[in-house]
Amino acid sequence: MSTHSAHSAHSAHDVKNEVRRYVVVFVALLCLTVITVAISYLNLPTLPAILIALFVACVKGSLVASYFMHLISEKKAIYMALLLTVVLFAVLMSLPLFAHSDPIVLRHVP
Amino acid sequence: MEIPYTITPRPDTGLFNAKAGIWLFLASEVMLFGALFTSYILLRIGADHWPHHELDVPLATLNTAVLITSSITMVMSWASLMEKNFKKYRVYMGLTFLLGVCFLIIKGFEYTHHFSTGETPNKSTFLAIYFTLTGLHGLHVIGGMIVNGYFWGPGSKMWKTQPERFTNRIEVAGLYWHFVDLVWIFLFPVLYLL
Numbered sequence: 001m002s003t004h005s006a007h008s009a010h011s012a013h014d015v016k017n018e019v020r021r022y023v024v025v026f027v028a029l030l031c032l033t034v035i036t037v038a039i040s041y042l043n044l045p046t047l048p049a050i051l052i053a054l055f056v057a058c059v060k061g062s063l064v065a066s067y068f069m070h071l072i073s074e075k076k077a078i079y080m081a082l083l084l085t086v087v088l089f090a091v092l093m094s095l096p097l098f099a100h101s102d103p104i105v106l107r108h109v110p
Numbered sequence: 111m112e113i114p115y116t117i118t119p120r121p122d123t124g125l126f127n128a129k130a131g132i133w134l135f136l137a138s139e140v141m142l143f144g145a146l147f148t149s150y151i152l153l154r155i156g157a158d159h160w161p162h163h164e165l166d167v168p169l170a171t172l173n174t175a176v177l178i179t180s181s182i183t184m185v186m187s188w189a190s191l192m193e194k195n196f197k198k199y200r201v202y203m204g205l206t207f208l209l210g211v212c213f214l215i216i217k218g219f220e221y222t223h224h225f226s227t228g229e230t231p232n233k234s235t236f237l238a239i240y241f242t243l244t245g246l247h248g249l250h251v252i253g254g255m256i257v258n259g260y261f262w263g264p265g266s267k268m269w270k271t272q273p274e275r276f277t278n279r280i281e282v283a284g285l286y287w288h289f290v291d292l293v294w295i296f297l298f299p300v301l302y303l304l
Binding site for chain 2: 015018019022023025026029030031034035036040049050053054056057060061062065068069075076077078081082084085088089092093095096099100
């Protein structure tokens with residue numbers, strides 16, 4: 001989309017279509033923000049509250065990455081780099097689980 | 111010597127240099143914020159008590175809306191350049207910059223309130239991680255505003271001589287700005303709502 005050939009191939013009609021898509025994504029993001037805040041006032045139990053809030057955040061994040069950052073139509077090199085990032089990020093996020101199941105840590109954590 | 115692949119894509123990656131560079135940088139940023147999110151989880155799991163809805167939710171909701179709006183104005187500034195409409199670009203990029211200022215002013219109100227009521231980072235684990243995460247995010251917003259301000263002002267001269275390269279630069283600046291928005295999308299529920 002941003003290469004030399006793509007620049008010239010990008011017609012005014014294409015850009016107009018994309019702009020329309022951006023507006024739809026923008027409205028969706030605002031609606032999802034309101035939904036997240038509203039759900040937080042329902043005083044749900046901790047686990048469902050966390051899962052729902054993170055699910056909505058993931059949907060919002062996917063919309064930003066897919067459309068505003070054009071990830072929906074990117075080159076393979078970017079997907080490969082991001083795949084590695086996702087794997088390493090998953091390892092990083094799983095560290096608290098390992099730490100929490102560690103008997104030595106458990107003795108100190110209530 | 112001319113730098114290659116500033117406009118045309120490299121044959122191996124299919125990307126121009128700056129785009130490959132910004133995505134690698136953003137990947138490292140994911141790990142940076144990921145490490146802090148992991149710290150947050152560890153601290154929260156280990157805490158006896160964790161504050162709920164004690165921060166200013168309406169103000170943070172407004173800030174979320176401000177940042178989301180700045181994301182669409184940013185992408186619209188790039189779309190304006192694709193349409194060869196420089197005037198429209200200046201308007202949208204100017205709005206993006208102003209929305210960044212707006213975000214920081216609102217955050218400043220929040221910080222002032224915290225400090226005036228004695229809620230400093232050394233008072234609790236929650237406040238420590240709150241100031242670390244929002245402070246680092248705020249620094250990223252400032253960094254993005256410096257870049258956007260440059261491309262709105264002196265940096266925009268490139269449009270006259272190398273319009274395609276300038277359009278690529280705005281796309282790259284936009285990718286960074288959207289990432290900053292994306293980080294806030296996760297910070298907001300984690301710190302303010304849960």
